[in-house]
Amino acid sequence: MNLTTAQALVGWLIAQRSETLDGREVPLFPAVFAIFGHGNVLGIGTALQERSDVLPVWRGNTEQGMALAAVGLAKAAHRRQVGVATASIGPGALNMVTAAAVAHADRLPLLLLPGDTFTGRAPDPVLQQLEYFGDGTATANDAFRAVSRYFDRITRPEQLLAALPQVARVLTDPAASGPVTLALPQDVQVETFDFPESLFEPIVHAPPRPRADVTELDTAAAAIRDSVRPLLIVGGGVRYSGAGESAAAFAGRYGLAVTETTAGRTLIPHSQHGYAGPLGITGSAGANVVAAEADLVLAVGTRLQDFTTASWTLFDPDVRFVTVNVARFDAVKHGAVAVVADAATAIADLDDRLADWPGADREWLARADLARADWDGRIDALRAADSGPPSYAQIVGVVNDLSGPGDYVLTAAGGLPGELAGGWRAIGGEPTMDIEYGFSCMGYELAGAWGAAMTHRAGIVTTLVGDGSYLMGGSELFSAAFAGHPFVAVVCDNDGYAVIDRLGRDQGAPPFNNMFTDCRTNHLLPPRVDFAAHARALGALVFPAADLAGLRAAYPQARAAAFAHRRPAVIVVPTRPGDWTDAGAWWEVGVPAHLEGYVTFVHGKSAQVRRVN
Secondary structure, eight states: OEEEHHHHHHHHHHHEEEEOTTSOEEESSOEEEEOOOTTTTTTHHHHHHHTTTTSOEEEOSSHHHHHHHHHHHHHHTTTSSOEEEEEOTTHHHHTTHHHHHHHHHHTOOEEEEEEEOOSSOTTOSOTTOOOOTTOTTOOGGGGGGGGOSEEEEOOSGGGHHHHHHHHHHHHHOTTTOSEEEEEEEHHHHTOEEEOOGGGGSOEEEOOOOOOOOHHHHHHHHHHHHTOSSEEEEEOHHHHHHTOHHHHHHHHHHHTOEEEEOSTTTTSSOTTOTTEEEEOSTTSOHHHHHHHHHOSEEEEESOOOOHHHHTTTTSSOTTOEEEEEESSHHHHTGGGOEEEESOHHHHHHHHHHHTTTOOOSOHHHHHHHHHHHHHHHHHHHHHHSOOSSSOOHHHHHHHHHHHOOTTOEEEEOSTTHHHHHHHHOOOOOSSOOEEEOOSSOOTTHHHHHHHHHHHHOOSSOEEEEEEHHHHHHHTHHHHHHHHHTOOOEEEEEEOSBOHHHHHHHHHTTOOOOSSBGGGSOOSOSSOOOOOHHHHHHHTTOEEEEOSSHHHHHHHHHHHHHHHHHHTSOEEEEEEOOTTOOOOOOOOOOOOOOSOBTTEEEEEETTEEEEEEOO
16 A cells, blocks of 8 residues: 555554453554644644544644643553654654653553654754754654653654554553654655555554463462561552452452552552551551551562652561562562562462462451551541631542542642542542652643543543642643543642642751742732633633632532533632641652751751751
């Protein structure tokens, strides 16, 4: 079939199919997000237009935002579907680098198709081309190499025949999952080649479920048998494997206390016997206490990030680690007994080897229940109604109380990940939460909700967003409103970057350049953002809420209105900037040894900066 490079690429995208966790066949690439410029409007742009009845194309308003929407789509689809984003050369392309880094850190599939400069070079230097004095082959798109799992520049049409199988491999392989960048020079996009018809035959991608080495399984099972106080950590890999229910059952059968990472949240029912709560700095004090008492940790599907491990201060120095992960890179960390396998198959194989083991003493599960109950009491106290603007814990409590089993909640950077992860009470089963905390990307919240709303159909998507993140990524609110994808956004206006202000203050540093009251301005009375007016101007439905009672009334109205009008509904609520949920865990940050007017005091593992009187 004689086609342009762009036509062949689009035809291949359409032919790729995927198998969901419940066995349905769906498009692997359900959506393309596009902002066209001179580097992609006449190549990939015309090819997408020709097939737009089959492959939906959605217009973004910032390249970073639309690519983040593609990331949110992949997370909501549990990595079984992939969003595509295309932009022109120069700033359009480079604006997607941050989204690539988010996908890379969070191990989420993403396909980026940035335009590139001419391979023929006759018109060089073209508009937006960077010229490297020492390398004529380099372009701005080489910036994607550091944040891509697979990078290629297609300089001849026939190169697609070799590149596209690698694209599919990375995007559908659980161990390699992450962003793929195909840089597309604008002259090559429109060149033709006689492509074989076999390239466009439909293919269904069912992600592989690798089985573990027998010796690894035997060693891991022996370590679990020898434990007295075993703890199961459920990570994002359990979610993507569809192994949440089997992990919960495994823990109950053998007396393992169980906890979750940020990426694994909502997989374990809050009421499960032995569930200690979420783990780490953004988790719960209950789970952290239980983790400190464990003599064995079985970590399944997690890379054990510092927020999960409290910078590796949570565990007893003599604890043993058994890690299960599809990526050997993650499985071998920290001297663990490594089991390289899919989470579901590994749990089943370990179950077979432990079938005659009576399990740990059930008093260990009771210990976890007491720890969770103590944390629940703290959360209940924080949620209790009082006068004035609500706290973050109260806002999370309202959304939690008024959400249904099929609803989906989302947040990203700042203090809200800790509030949502630590305070949410899940019913278990279907994953219903996305906390982007692998890259902690401000601005993900609205864009990610747009992408999630495209693929999550069981209920409403609600995103919790601070005023700082809103100002970084508000443009995609209009993208969702224009496209007709409903979700609810709860905008928490705390008058600045409150969580970073808290971090500095907690270490004794002076307030500076975070809260608006501590920022430089030439005004005696500087302006403030009217978030309600701004959201309304971007096409959203708006429901202001002055207090907790107002939020309780506004949230059901916003849900109903979003569905009825096929638009985002925004609730703007003032939020107390200084009230936080504290899991009581350590986090390693750089504390200055010398600071004018201050002195550093070191106490064991902790350090604090204090003003010299």
